[in-house]
Amino acid sequence: MDVGQLKAFLAVAQELHFGRAAEQLHMAQPPLSRIIKQLESELGTRLLDRNTRSVKLTSTGQALIGPATEVLDALRRAEEAVRSADNGEAGLVRIAFAGVSTHQLVARLARQVKSNRPRIQLELSSQNFAQPAMKKLVQGETDIALGRWDVIPAEVSSRVVMRDSLVIAMPDTHALAGARRLAMRRLAGEAFISLTPFEGAVLPDRLRRLAHANDFVADVVQLAPDTQTALALVSAEVGCHLTLASVAQNATDPHVVFVPLEDSTADVDLRAAWRRDDTSPALKAVLDEVVSLDEASGD
Numbered sequence: 001m002d003v004g005q006l007k008a009f010l011a012v013a014q015e016l017h018f019g020r021a022a023e024q025l026h027m028a029q030p031p032l033s034r035i036i037k038q039l040e041s042e043l044g045t046r047l048l049d050r051n052t053r054s055v056k057l058t059s060t061g062q063a064l065i066g067p068a069t070e071v072l073d074a075l076r077r078a079e080e081a082v083r084s085a086d087n088g089e090a091g092l093v094r095i096a097f098a099g100v101s102t103h104q105l106v107a108r109l110a111r112q113v114k115s116n117r118p119r120i121q122l123e124l125s126s127q128n129f130a131q132p133a134m135k136k137l138v139q140g141e142t143d144i145a146l147g148r149w150d151v152i153p154a155e156v157s158s159r160v161v162m163r164d165s166l167v168i169a170m171p172d173t174h175a176l177a178g179a180r181r182l183a184m185r186r187l188a189g190e191a192f193i194s195l196t197p198f199e200g201a202v203l204p205d206r207l208r209r210l211a212h213a214n215d216f217v218a219d220v221v222q223l224a225p226d227t228q229t230a231l232a233l234v235s236a237e238v239g240c241h242l243t244l245a246s247v248a249q250n251a252t253d254p255h256v257v258f259v260p261l262e263d264s265t266a267d268v269d270l271r272a273a274w275r276r277d278d279t280s281p282a283l284k285a286v287l288d289e290v291v292s293l294d295e296a297s298g299d
Contacts (some may be wrong), residue, residue, distance in 0.1 A: 003075060003080040003196040005039040006068040008032055009047060013065055016055045090119035091282025096128060096133040100227045101246035102270060105293065110177065112289050120282050127227055131200035137273055143283050144290075145273045148202040150266065155276055161290050166206060167248050167258040169234045169241040177257045184263045188216040191239030193230045196223050206265050207242045213263070223249055229258055244268060 011021040012120070023030040040047050047061035056063075090285040097106050111121055127133045130147025137145040138153055152158050168187065170177055177185065187210075197204040221239050224230035230241045235255045248258035272290050274283060 001040060001042055003072070005035055005042075005210070008035040008038060008062065008072055009061075009064065010068055010072070011059055012036060012048065012055065013061065016057075017056065017154050019093060019158040025266045040143075058183060059106065074132070074139070092121045093121060093144065093280070093282050094123040094125070094142040095135050095141040095144045095146065095147070097124065098128065098130040098133045099247075100250060101244045103163070104246070104250055104269065108293055109286075109290060112293065113286060117285055120285060122286070129201055130200045131198060134200070134273065140275070143190070143274060143278065143280065144286065146270060148268055148270060149200060149273070150202065150205070151153060151200070152273065154273075156273050157276050158299075159269045159291075160269045161272045162246065162292065164266060164268050164270055165245045166210075166261045166263075166265065167245050168256050168261060169231060169243050169248070169251075169256050171234055172257050173237060173239045174240070174253050174257075176259065179259050181262050182259045183214075184210045184261060185216075187240065190219065191221040192218045193222050193224055193233045193239045194218070194220045195230060195243045196225055197208040202268055203242055208267065209265055210242070210261075210263055215264075 008021070008025060011024050012018060015021040015024065018029050022032045025032065035242060036048065039050060043060075045060045046058050047064060049056045049058055079205065095106070095109075097103075106124060110124065113120055113122055125136075125137075127147075130145070130149055133142070133147050134144040134149055134153070134156070136142040137156060146161070148164075149158075151238055176182060192207065194204050194207055195201060207218050207220075224232060224233060224241075227243060227247055230243070231247075233239065233251055234241050235253050242261075244257070245258070245260070252256065272287065274287065
């Protein structure tokens with residue numbers, strides 16, 4: 001039994017007329033009759049009672065209608081799934097993102113993909129730092145990494161998806177908390193809270209660079225495992241913390257204020273990264289959605 005036989009049988013079962021069924025199938029009547037006879041021979045039973053005046057389904061023919069319809073429906077769904085995967089309308093895309101500053105973008109992206117490409121499934125995984133996300137990407141454990149890196153491996157492509165800048169988080173009781181902007185030199189001698197200087201971590205590197213450019217060494221009084229902890233320590237008046245403008249946009253603690261820095265340094269923009277050899281249509285579709293988010297934000 002094959003798909004062609006099932007299509008022929010269902011056409012005859014619907015029309016109960018070989019001539020009309022042949023027209024529906026765009027074929028001549030004699031080949032259609034041969035197909036039905038071959039199917040009956042393979043099944044070892046008669047599916048149709050026919051004479052020169054009428055065609056009727058036998059009980060076994062009636063029983064075959066449901067299963068035959070299910071088979072053809074499953075085939076159509078399979079063909080549709082393949083076409084959808086080929087054109088990027090369906091598939092699984094894994095995204096590893098790093099840091100609280102990415103959360104808002106990831107949420108917007110997930111909502112947009114769900115709305116515009118509902119047959120693409122996103123698998124999201126949060127990392128404390130960007131370097132583990134890049135490692136997962138290179139090892140093929142994720143399809144897109146979102147983070148900040150000073151070095152991008154040769155086998156990886158990337159693009160900026162959100163412009164960002166550096167700010168100083170400080171307690172609202174700090175003498176400089178009311179400043180509109182700050183020069184890094186004014187923070188010489190201040191106590192700093194730093195993120196753990198994990199390999200490739202951008203913010204500890206920028207703190208070191210900025211302090212060095214202003215002829216001092218930052219007095220790091222405490223290391224924090226993540227941004228939320230660092231901001232909690234700032235709120236507790238343990239010290240100041242160098243962080244990102246995007247973090248400030250998501251912060252809710254009224255006892256922490258964020259003052260932009262005047263000093264310039266290497267960029268801290270958020271990037272999307274993916275493997276150059278990954279030709280998945282679903283990946284391309286999601287990257288297109290990421291780009292549209294960036295363009296909509298006016299960056």
